[in-house]
Amino acid sequence: MNQDAVLVTRLKHPDTQNQAFRELVSVYQERLYWHIRRIVLTHQNADDVLQETFIKVFRNIDGFKGESKLYSWMYRIATNEALSFLKRNSKIQGISGEEIQQNQLANLRADPYFDGDQAEYELQQAIAELPEKQRLVFNMKYFQEMKYEEISEILExxxxxxxxxxxxxxxxxxxxxxxxxxETTKTKD
Structure with missing residues (x-):
């Protein structure tokens, strides 16, 4: 039995659930944070979506059947939560998804956790202009260096x-x- 299977078993058992959940957060928090951050762009929004992601994981762990890897399942939840966050904000503000992305990008410059230079900002601008699916794939492949098979499992x-x-x-x-x-260098393929 691999580590994730043991962790899932412990998450499903009331006596070990709390400690197992702390371990789960410890193992996956940073990777999920950066995945979410690349979708919603700002630290505050990423932090909120990450918290919602872990709540959803905790509440739905009994539904995890092990047909995919645990992190793929969690990444799918994180992706859906981040996209839902953007859609909710779009609806609340009465603007399009593209306008939400541009607003998020504008807020990025004011984000105290953004320490990028002009080139990093322009890269984020270019990514924000991509259609949703291309943006997700680009972020997962380029920044997280995921294999296409892993991305395929997450995005189905x-x-x-x-x-x-x-x-x-x-x-x-x-x-x-x-x-x-x-100037750009050849991107990873």
Whole structure:
């Protein structure tokens, strides 16, 4: 039995649940935070969505059947929570998803946890302009260096479709950065 299976078993048992949950948070918190942060962009929003993600994981652990890896299941929840957060904000503010992304990007400069330079900001601008699926695939492949098979499991889509989405995203990001006068190196494939 692997570590995740043992952890899931402990999460499902009332006597070991609390300690197991602390371990789960300890192991996955940083990776999930950065995954969420790349979707919602600001620290405060990422922190809120991360908390909601762990609440949902805790409440739904009994529904985890082990048909996928634990982290894939959690990443799927984190992705859905982050996208739902953006959609809720879009609806509340009465603006489009693209406008929400642009607002989030504008808030990024004021975020005390953003320590990037102009090139990093322009990269985030280019990513924010991508369609949702391309943005997700780009972030997971480029920043988190996930394999297409892992991304496929999380996003529940074909590897071929992911490769096409990533390729298109890379071209759009490179074009944006070139227009801004920022040199790029060959992106990871």
């Amino acid at each position: 889509t074909s590897v071929g479709g992911l490769k096409a989405s990533y390729h298109l995203a890379v071209k759009k990001v490179e074009r944006h950065l070139k227009q801004e006068g920022i």
